[in-house]
Amino acid sequence: MLDDSIIISYLKENIDEKRLAHSLGTAKEAVKLANKYRADAKKAHIAGLLHDVAKGKSQCGFKKYADQYGIDIDDIEAKNTELIHGKLGAAMVKEQLNIDDEDILCAIRWHTTGRAGMSLLEKIIYIADLIEPGRHFEGIEGIRVVAYQDIDKAMLLALEQVMCFVRSKGFALHPNSLEAYNYFKKEEVN
Numbered sequence: 001m002l003d004d005s006i007i008i009s010y011l012k013e014n015i016d017e018k019r020l021a022h023s024l025g026t027a028k029e030a031v032k033l034a035n036k037y038r039a040d041a042k043k044a045h046i047a048g049l050l051h052d053v054a055k056g057k058s059q060c061g062f063k064k065y066a067d068q069y070g071i072d073i074d075d076i077e078a079k080n081t082e083l084i085h086g087k088l089g090a091a092m093v094k095e096q097l098n099i100d101d102e103d104i105l106c107a108i109r110w111h112t113t114g115r116a117g118m119s120l121l122e123k124i125i126y127i128a129d130l131i132e133p134g135r136h137f138e139g140i141e142g143i144r145v146v147a148y149q150d151i152d153k154a155m156l157l158a159l160e161q162v163m164c165f166v167r168s169k170g171f172a173l174h175p176n177s178l179e180a181y182n183y184f185k186k187e188e189v190n
């Protein structure tokens with residue numbers, strides 16, 4: 001597995017201080033969640049650190065970089081280009097850091113929209129990203145508590161939060177997020 005110093009210097013080349021602090025917070029939270037749910041804490045640490053590495057590409061346009069990496073963009077991503085940074089980040093770390101671990105790549109890839117049938121590591125990164133100590137929003141304390149009781153229930157709360165946020169911004173909800181929401185809703189009933 002990659003050395004932390006290599007990852008941190010790679011992050012410093014790609015994202016600003018504020019985003020780096022968020023990434024460190026996400027990694028720390030992800031390790032705590034991994035320990036709680038008996039997931040691979042090392043993978044959680046690496047995916048947490050790297051999940052937002054593509055965020056720094058926003059100034060020059062995510063679409064341009066997506067093209068460069070041969071990433072397909074759907075209609076919703078074309079309108080809300082922020083969504084692209086998950087896919088782009090996974091492609092970047094695969095090529096530039098030679099990370100080929102599918103668990104890590106998928107956790108980075110899916111942290112933006114979520115999806116139906118998410119893996120445990122995908123859920124951990126999704127939730128850690130949302131509740132790391134640097135985050136502040138109404139309702140976060142409830143999600144922080146539930147995150148350590150029932151991660152699927154936390155996913156439901158998180159997706160509800162995201163749905164409200166997306167609507168308030170006037171964007172269309174990505175179908176993967178809706179599918180994720182329906183998936184966790186169904187899990188709740190079963």
Ligand SMILES: [Fe+2]
Binds near residue numbers: 111
């Ligand atoms: Fe992100």
Ligand SMILES: [Fe+2]
Binds near residue numbers: 026051052
């Ligand atoms: Fe993030």
